[in-house]
Amino acid sequence: MTAIAEIFAPTGLALPRLRSAALPWAYLAPALLITLVWIYLPLIEAAKLSFYQWNMLPTSPQRFVGWDNYRNLLTLPDMSRAALNTVLYIVGLLPLSVLIPLAVAILTQDMTGRARGIYRSLIFVPMIVAPVVAAILWRWLLNDTHGLVNAGLEVLGFGPVGFLQDPDIALWTLVWITGWKLIGFSTLLLSAANATIAPSYIEAARMDGASRWQVIRDIRLPLLSPTILLLTMMTALFGAQWSFIYVNVLTGGGPLKSTTNVFFLMWDYGFKTLSAGWSAAAGILTFVTLAAVALLMLRLMKRLAVYDE
């Protein structure tokens, strides 16, 4: 009797077990499918394209060129300029996407009532303005002859500044516009994280004799470190990408290619000069670099970030 049961039991059990193992995958399938179709297939396609020469016309042939695209890219001044600018964008964005929001989140933590409402709307409005609208708005504001900003500077006794025309300044103007859009989001994230810090830690530190600044340095900042590192990583990975739309709308990479970056370069190669192979090669280079940066930062986060239980 038991022997029979033993023989039959496994098959009897196998079906439900199989079903319960398959179920999560069934739920995940749509997401996985979308990721596959929109992320991994294009990535593979791009990796393949980066070894070909092709002008994007469906009828024209793709010619295999080996590492030529990469070799050309790496020797081209365009690419190194774009790479350097990408770094400048990221470095320039960090104060706007991390430092200022951090300061704002901590300084406004005790705000209540009306003041809180006003401050919140002020800081979050840029976040919900459509990027193209924001770009046009800033173009008006920063216009070197009729713009409000230059008018203000003139009152203060400064000459007009070519915010979008001066090759030394244009990149920082775009950094500012990109960052201006980000401050709200970062502040939101940091304020939320700051609000979850248990008040008893702060009280314990106050009992220990810590000053206001010591409480921030020794308690708040360490407990905010996961969010700070997350925002830093997001800025490093996506910062230059976020500025693409403003480069495209406001400067087109100029003047004198001073505002271009790798994302704009890719787009420029791909859709303006129709050199798909170069564009793909630039994309793959960027992907590999950013993947390395991401891995490094994840490691760093694991090491540095402290999590409350």
Added chain:
Amino acid sequence: MAAIELAGIEKRFGESHAVRGVDLAIASGEFVVILGPSGCGKSTLLRMIAGLEAVSAGTVSLDGVPMNGVEPGRRGCAMVFQNYALYPHMTVAENIGYGLRVAGVPKREREARVRSTAAMLDIETLLDRRPAALSGGQRQRVAMGRAMIRNPRVFLFDEPLSNLDAILRQQMRGEIKRLHRELRTTSVFVTHDQVEAMGMADRLVVMNAGRVEQVGPPADVFRRPASRFVAGFIGAPRMNLIDAAVTAEGTLAVGGWRPCDGLRFRAAAGRAVHLGVRPDALAPMPPAGGGPVFTADLVEDLGTEIHVHARGEGIDLILQRHADAPPIDTSFAVAIPPRAVHLFDAETGLRIEPDAAETLRQGAPAWDARRHSSI
């Protein structure tokens, strides 16, 4: 000079009035326990001593110096929080030494003091761990160490044992008392657990609804509760409180029943009162005379003692009997020894003492103020 002096302390949170006028003097070296139900304002009072909460009115003085407006870190108080509030990103050593670090104590001295504090608490082996890797009891000790290291004038404890299991709680209770015996630091300990309070206090402060109901040594508070609230709150099982009235002769009447006829009280005739008797003072006896007859409704055998829930003629009583006492009859009357009577005014809730002279003259058993209140 009192180590801690509270004068007319009030605290309002908007509409809610959490502490309503507390006056209390705590002597240097004393271990005072503040006991009261949840929400009665114990923590708020403690936090006002610490300086974490500003007083709405009144004065907090430490060693005779008014402390209103003085930063918590400058009051010389140390606090152990209910959830310990150990800094999660610091090791045990850093947690304990943080107060010294912000005070600018050099590293070498700091390490030595952390080590000696840890030794006192038996946590030297844990110094490099983070709080997440500690058990509840170990966290408790670290929190104690963090409080002790700065040699504070005052220890403040806010229900520090309530997150521990029963065995550990008992053990830590003993350890805190032993530490107090060694260090002799003035301590204020807040709890809602009466066993903890009775066991630890030099002096017990019973609070209710933002006010102090009674202050005194635990035994006094137990034997002579100053109000109906204290009577009902302290003691388990809870004191029986029977609705009664004072007769024209000053005796007690529960309907037609005249329990403890020998006692006389000086109160207006017809005054509504509550007659309190602890469950262990009630003696069952065969039904006779005019007293109500009770029937046992529920019997709980706790091993060491037996609780009998009885009801009769609209009165619910709990009797506490020895485990080896003979089983109780299904219906019985109760005798209330005069010495076991606590009387409280129904309106004010305040204790009414028997009239000693009158009681004696009526030929009741020899009455002595101390013995009278000893049950």
